Amino acid sequence: EVQLVESGGGLVQPGGSLRLSCASSGFTFSLYDMHWVRQAPGKGLEWVSAIATAGDTYYLASVKGRFTISRENAKNSLFLQMNSLRAEDTAVYYCARGYNWGGLDYWGQGTLVTVSS
């Protein structure tokens, strides 16, 4: 069974940093692209970032230069380093497994990031 479990969310002040993690199981992690998608409270879904199997990375324009996606295949884990956080980054952050270049099939339950003073 495919499982994705996010962690690392919490309350942080504007300008601060957080590192999100996503632990995976039930599939061969190294063979799949992986994504982060966020959802602000009461709002819709917004794609944030992706990392391909070869390590190429892709970002939403508003987070480029502030967020860094990475993966550690040996530990079946995905990460999102978030710096210079803003109030508008407040959201539940989901990790999702990719398929067929840009598809998203399995999702974790999400971790809440709140940026507030």
Added chain:
Amino acid sequence: EIVLTQSPATLSLSPGERATLSCRANQSVSSYLAWFQQKPGQAPRLLIYDASNRATGIPVRFSGSGSGTEFTLTISSLEPEDFAVYYCQQRSHWPPITFGQGTRLEIK
């Protein structure tokens, strides 16, 4: 950036009725469109991929159609557990991957 527009914003129907949800793209996405269901407090669940293919374990009452810029998700006979928010998503031109704003399907 590809913009997806879903309609209606809210759909009020009764169990047993047929639901038709629409998603329109501002440029062609070929058949690279998916549909997700999201219930309160839960992660999105993939229902349909590549416009018309049901994902694993999805009941046959869910079907998708369309190509290019016009897509439809149909639920043939609503069950109580189908009342949720539905999103379309394109993977034709990215980054960024984009989603529609969602359609809320509520019980009438």
